[in-house]
Amino acid sequence: MTASGARWQNWARSESVVPVRVERPASAAATQRAVLVAVKSGVRIKAVGSGHSFSGIAVSPGVQLDLAWGGLIDVDEATARVTIAAGTRLHQLPALLAPYGLALENMGDIDRQTIAGATSTGTHGTGGAFAGLAAQIVAVTLITGDGSVLRVTETENPELLPAVRLGLGALGILVDLTIQCVPAYLLHAVDAPEPFEAVLDGYLERTTSADHFEFYWFPHTETALTKTNTRLPPRTGRDPLGRLNRWVDDELLGNAVFRATCAAGVVLPPLVPRVNRLVERLTGRRDVTDHSHRVYVTNRTVRFHEMEYALPLQAVPDALREVRALIQKRGWRISFPLEVRSSAADDVWLSTGYGRDTGYIAVHRYFRENPQKYFADVEAIMRAHDGRPHWGKMHNLDADTLRQVYPRFDDFLAVRDRLDPERRFANRYLERVLGP
Ligand SMILES: Cc1cc2nc3c(=O)[nH]c(=O)nc-3n(C[C@H](O)[C@H](O)[C@H](O)COP(=O)(O)OP(=O)(O)OC[C@H]3O[C@@H](n4cnc5c(N)ncnc54)[C@H](O)[C@@H]3O)c2cc1C
DSSP: OOOTSSEOTTTTSSEEESSEEOOOOOSSSHHHHHHHHHHHHTOEEEEESSSOOGGGGOOOOEEEEEOOOOSEEEEETTEEEEEEEEBGGGGHHHHGGGGEEESSSSSSSOSSBBBHHHTTTOOOOTTTOOOGGGGGGEEEEEEEEEEEEEEOSSSSGGGGHHHHTOTHHHHHHHHEEEOOOOOOEEEEEEEEEEEEEHHHHHHHHHHHSEEEEEEETTTSSSSEEEEEEEEEEOHHHHHHHHHHIIIIIIIIIIEEEEHHHHHHHHHHHGGGGHHHHHHHOOOEEEEEEEEEHHHHOOOOOOOEEEEEEEGGGGGGHHHHHHHHHHHHTOOOOSOOEEEEEEEEBBBTTTTTTTTTEEEEEEEEETTTTTOHHHHHHHHHHHHTOEEEEOOOOOOOOHHHHHHHTTTTTTHHHHHHHOOOOOOOTHHHHHHHHHHO
């Protein structure tokens, strides 16, 4: 949370701003009042979530809104649909949904984000049959650019639904979202080191045959760490990782050792390939069954910068081979692994998965290293494969290039003209990616 007059910065420390004013409305009515005051005084206004976007999408130089309330507003047990206050953190959801025996259909790697922030940027997990979080939205309430309250559901203003489910914060301030949930389930997770080439060869098959398949590849090694999760009914019984093992895997190996190796890599880049090969040897097999959210979510304490591109699924193996060749050719020392995931096609206009089965390739750099050259050259490869950048992660595209990869881009802009003609919710990032 930012105090008025204090500097706000995002998690990755790549963006910061001193807002003119910070407001913390604690209800839908107070949120509307804050927008009306901003409209009247001609100041721009923007909601921030938990600041976990790497891009400048949440930067709010005018009035910054921190929505100060969260939780369940309504539950329809017959349809498994829940209405949630926009500022609710994802990590609050399992406890809120448990009494109803419900869960999110899929989740990404962490749960620190707000539901509005996560869906507004197209946050996704992995799984060839599962789309991103925004695709689960069936209704929203938002405050539009003139300060009025707008309901968008499958029957009220339904033509706006494909835009407002993933609105980049450009269409209004979301006050609540109705999400299609599923009956709670367990995940049986198998993590295993495997030869990178064989994983590339089998990627397309495994991403469709497994419920949730993903892998990490540490540059300078020949090993991929695969993660294969199978959905199971709750009655199957849990076999969770013991607390000590979890601490050793996630905190000690995943965070503490990794932080030390990244820091060493900044001072002594030639060490990186050797360190990555050491990590390769330390990465063992892991086999657990637990509540879905406990398997999806990891704790990330090592700060990094990230760019992630969504490609047509079939393009992933070739694109990865090109990235590997690029790293070799340039002689870079990259301490962070690449992460490779997938999702089903959806019908959300600005979703990275719009209209096509999708594979994701994410590249990272320790936050004290300059990511620009690495990201720009990888971006050129991704663009050649018709890639779409994650809206919440770093990239260099602008409205002209994005229009080429999103068939409904101009329809989204028309909705923006309708809901925010005065550009109350704009910032520099939105001006670049959507135009003035
Ligand atoms: C360590 C880490 C791990 C991550 N893992 C994943 C992952 O596994 N998968 C993935 O896809 N992404 C991942 N991300 C990216 C992250 O999910 C997105 O950037 C997400 O948007 C962050 O949510 P937030 O609540 O922090 O939103 P913010 O970054 O604060 O804001 C994002 C956008 O949402 C808008 N917004 C927020 N609240 C509202 C509201 N009430 N109304 C309208 N607009 C609003 C903001 O204005 C802004 O445009 C990760 C990020 C980090 C730092």
